[in-house]
Amino acid sequence: MGAGLFPLLFPLNDNKIGGIKMAKRKSSKKGRKTTKKTASNIDLAVVALIVISILLGVLIYTKSGVIGVKLNEILGGMMGIIKYVLPIGIFAMAIKMAINDDEYLSSKLAQCAILLISFAVLMCVYQVNVGNLTIDKSLSEVVKDSYALGTQEKGGGALGAILAVPLVKLLGPIGAIILCVGVVIILAVFVFGINASEIINNFIEKSQENREE
Numbered sequence: 001m002g003a004g005l006f007p008l009l010f011p012l013n014d015n016k017i018g019g020i021k022m023a024k025r026k027s028s029k030k031g032r033k034t035t036k037k038t039a040s041n042i043d044l045a046v047v048a049l050i051v052i053s054i055l056l057g058v059l060i061y062t063k064s065g066v067i068g069v070k071l072n073e074i075l076g077g078m079m080g081i082i083k084y085v086l087p088i089g090i091f092a093m094a095i096k097m098a099i100n101d102d103e104y105l106s107s108k109l110a111q112c113a114i115l116l117i118s119f120a121v122l123m124c125v126y127q128v129n130v131g132n133l134t135i136d137k138s139l140s141e142v143v144k145d146s147y148a149l150g151t152q153e154k155g156g157g158a159l160g161a162i163l164a165v166p167l168v169k170l171l172g173p174i175g176a177i178i179l180c181v182g183v184v185i186i187l188a189v190f191v192f193g194i195n196a197s198e199i200i201n202n203f204i205e206k207s208q209e210n211r212e213e
Helices: 003-010 016-062 063-084 088-099 106-128 139-151 157-192 196-212
Strands: none
Touching: 003 196, 016 088, 016 139, 016 196, 063 088, 063 139, 063 157, 088 106, 106 139, 139 157
């Protein structure tokens, strides 16, 4: 009797069951479309970054055309010798994104930009250490001097000088160099996915094998 009363008390509506199934199918289709759209966006970003890196490499390394000459002057003044690392860094970032398609483009671009700026600061600190830049002047004058050195493919340009001057005043040349090297290594590990612990372990194992031999 209980079994007979159950359909009467709780009638099953076929339309509701069908609606639930259709909603699940629509949500799954929507999820697949979102995944495909995200993958296509990443593919476009990877292709665009590879094209930009190749174009920058041609313009910077060969100084071809009016754009190449002007671009070398501007990039050199802003980031010094680090301009030669820019195409390589963009290309490496594109390859890293192609291998790990779950990486976000905005975060990778930010990490790569901070890495290049850290390199520029390191080069400026080195120029201060060797005496080509002096921090006794005002910050604007030091930035102008660093820009001029950058156009001669020396130092880290104006961007590097903006951060290098306060670092040298706070930590001294040697302390600033140590800090910049540490920041560059940490950022390189995050940007390019370098397994630092594995490299150190391999180095230690090889040195132990050489000692045993």
